[in-house]
Amino acid sequence: MTRVSLYRCAEYDKHVLFDVFVKALDDAGFRADGFRGARVAIKPNMLSASAPEKAVVTHPVFFAAAVRMVKAHGGVPVLVESPAFQSLEKVALKTGYDRIIAEERMEVWDNKSVAVITNDQGRKFKRFEVAKPLMEADILLNLPKIKTHAITCLTCAVKNLFGTIPGLAKSQWHMRAQTREEFPEFILDFYGAIKALFNNGRRVLHLVDGIIGMEGEGPGPAGTPRRLDMVLAGTDAVAVDRVVAHLTGLDVAKIATIGSAAQRGLGVGKLEDIEIAGQAIEAMAVQNFKAPGRSFSSRIQDGLLGFNAVKNLCVEKPVPSAERCTLCYQCKSICPAGAIHKSEGTQRVPRYDYNACIRCYCCLEICPEAAISLEKGKLQWILDRL
Ligand code: SF4
Ligand code: SF4
Numbered sequence: 001m002t003r004v005s006l007y008r009c010a011e012y013d014k015h016v017l018f019d020v021f022v023k024a025l026d027d028a029g030f031r032a033d034g035f036r037g038a039r040v041a042i043k044p045n046m047l048s049a050s051a052p053e054k055a056v057v058t059h060p061v062f063f064a065a066a067v068r069m070v071k072a073h074g075g076v077p078v079l080v081e082s083p084a085f086q087s088l089e090k091v092a093l094k095t096g097y098d099r100i101i102a103e104e105r106m107e108v109w110d111n112k113s114v115a116v117i118t119n120d121q122g123r124k125f126k127r128f129e130v131a132k133p134l135m136e137a138d139i140l141l142n143l144p145k146i147k148t149h150a151i152t153c154l155t156c157a158v159k160n161l162f163g164t165i166p167g168l169a170k171s172q173w174h175m176r177a178q179t180r181e182e183f184p185e186f187i188l189d190f191y192g193a194i195k196a197l198f199n200n201g202r203r204v205l206h207l208v209d210g211i212i213g214m215e216g217e218g219p220g221p222a223g224t225p226r227r228l229d230m231v232l233a234g235t236d237a238v239a240v241d242r243v244v245a246h247l248t249g250l251d252v253a254k255i256a257t258i259g260s261a262a263q264r265g266l267g268v269g270k271l272e273d274i275e276i277a278g279q280a281i282e283a284m285a286v287q288n289f290k291a292p293g294r295s296f297s298s299r300i301q302d303g304l305l306g307f308n309a310v311k312n313l314c315v316e317k318p319v320p321s322a323e324r325c326t327l328c329y330q331c332k333s334i335c336p337a338g339a340i341h342k343s344e345g346t347q348r349v350p351r352y353d354y355n356a357c358i359r360c361y362c363c364l365e366i367c368p369e370a371a372i373s374l375e376k377g378k379l380q381w382i383l384d385r386l
Contacts, residue, residue, distance in 0.1 A: 002268045003028050004234040004243045005277040006284060009211055010227075017065035017231070018072075021207055024233035027277035030205055034139075035075030041137035042066060045145045045160050045209075046081045047219060048366055049094035055214045055225035058145045060096040062209045066143055067104050075139070078107040080131045082166050085334045085366050087111075109133050114166055117197050121264070122189035124182070130164045134197065140204045142237070146213035146244055148223060148292045150361040150374070152184050155219050156244050157206040157237035158191050158257040158267075165190070168334070174360035175336040183360075184256035191237065191257075192266055206240045208232040213248075215290040220365040222373065230284055238267025239274045246271055246281065248289040293374065312354050316374040318364050320349035324371035331363035331372065 005027035007020050022032045044058035044066075052059050070077045079101065083091045088111055092098040101108060113132040120126060134140065144160035152159055162170060177186035198204045210230035214223040230247065234240040238261040245252050252258055252269075262269025320331070325348060332340040332350055339356035340363060343349060349371075364372045 001273055001275050002234070002236040002239045003275045003277055004232060004236075004239050006243065006281060007231045007278045008229055008284065009231045010229045012059050012061035012211060014061055014065045014068065017062060018069050020231050021065060021069050021233070024207065024231060024278065025205060028205075028233040028235055030203065030235060032069060032073045034203070035070050035073035038075045038138035039136055040070045040075045040077045040139045040141050041080040041131070041133050042070070042077050042141045042143060043080050043160065043164060044097075044143040045147075045155075045163065046083050046088070046091045046095060046097065048084055048221070048368065049086050049091045050221055050368070052095055053212075053225065054221055055145065055147070055212050055223070056219070056221055057091070057095050058143045058209045059211065060100055062211070063097060063143060064100045064104075066141060066207060067100065067106060070141065071104065076107075077104070078109065078133050078137070080109045080133050081163055082109075082111050082131065082170070083163075084170065084362065085168070085330055111166055117193045119189055119193035119196055121192055123185055123264075125177070125186055125189040128190050128193050129166060129169060131166065134164060134194075138202055140194070140198055142204060142206045144206065144208055146208060146210040146228060146248065148215055148218035148250075148290070150217070150292050150364060151180055152187065152257055153254040153292060154241060154245060154248075154250050154257070156208060157234070157240040158261065159187055161191060161194055161237070162187060164194070171334050171336040171360070171362050174362055175358065178358045178360065181256070185260065187257055188261050188264060188266060191261070192264070195266060204235065204237070206232075206234050206237055208240060208244065210244070210247075217292055217364070217374070221368060221370040222364060224290065226286075226289065228286055236267045238262060238269055242269050242271060243274060243276065243281065247284055248286050250289065250291055254291075313377040313379040315359055316376055317354050317357065317359070318352070318361060318372045319375045320352070320367075321371045321373065322348040324369045325349045326369055326371075328368065330366050330368060334362045334366045336360060336362065
């Protein structure tokens with residue numbers, strides 16, 4: 001039986017969090033003195049340059065407390081993160097990570113040095129380029145934030161590790177694993193490679209920022225910050241995500257990174273097989289947490305994505321709003337399908353080619369103005385009812 005610890009925590013206070021982390025990890029089976037002499041790769045969620053209160057990134061104070069804890073117990077932290085599109089420097093500046101990095105004089109992955117890891121058991125993908133510091137780390141300390149996600153429904157412990165793949169290579173993976181079935185399976189192939197890398201005494205630990213999470217149209221600025229007042233810890237990412245799904249009331253059947261992960265033996269996906277330490281789980285349940293708005297059956301959608309006419313009628317498309325768009329073209333830069341073009345004439349938004357669009361929603365995730373929303377296809381209303 002695996003253990004996940006759950007603590008109530010309502011504030012981003014470095015000292016409070018330090019104590020909560022030590023206790024929560026201890027409950028989850030890892031004593032903090034295990035950091036002694038260890039090289040610790042720390043992976044927060046730094047999706048994009050966004051103020052911490054928007055809840056797009058792992059809160060900088062959460063990150064600062066984790067760095068302190070590692071150093072106070074004799075470990076050597078290194079920041080391993082590759083934002084979706086912008087440079088790490090830019091994201092660090094906007095989110096306040098830059099001050100922590102400077103204060104702690106911590107090493108930061110340069111986003112360039114990469115290494116190849118493999119997963120012989122991968123169902124479709126077996127070879128991945130990742131941040132090189134992972135190869136040298138004794139411990140990978142994952143600091144995800146609880147957020148909704150347009151494709152995977154939830155992004156938390158499993159999905160956050162995707163950010164150890166460098167820069168725009170991440171959006172290329174959307175091209176290789178285009179459908180809503182393929183992408184989570186790719187994430188699991190990749191997670192399997194991470195698990196295989198961290199064996200033989202090397203550890204992966206998960207500390208979840210659930211103090212202020214995100215609901216609705218996450219995981220980017222279009223989502224809505226939501227106070228959840230919780231911190232979770234565990235050594236099994238799948239079990240951690242399973243507990244988060246229960247706490248938020250998200251439909252586990254829609255989170256492939258739980259069900260399929262458990263089937264593959266990558267972690268524990270059944271709540272009854274997870275021991276909860278700390279707070280009672282029912283006492284921490286969140287009421288009326290808003291799932292991402294996409295209700296249409298993913299199976300039907302996946303079958304239709306190859307047919308442009310049907311796709312455009314039946315699958316939500318990303319639509320930029322002229323009222324919010326600043327024509328920064330970050331969406332254009334990240335689009336793996338080359339489906340976004342410069343505006344023409346008096347048009348005040350980028351031009352979208354919906355036939356080329358693979359509906360990966362990277363543009364929605366990255367738009368700094370939350371200017372992109374999902375618009376249902378005309379037939380979708382009917383098919384939704386079916
Ligand atoms: S839609 Fe968003 S990302 Fe794209 S150009 Fe407009 S503001 Fe920039
Ligand atoms: S237009 Fe947006 S949703 Fe479509 S492929 Fe490009 S990034 Fe993905």
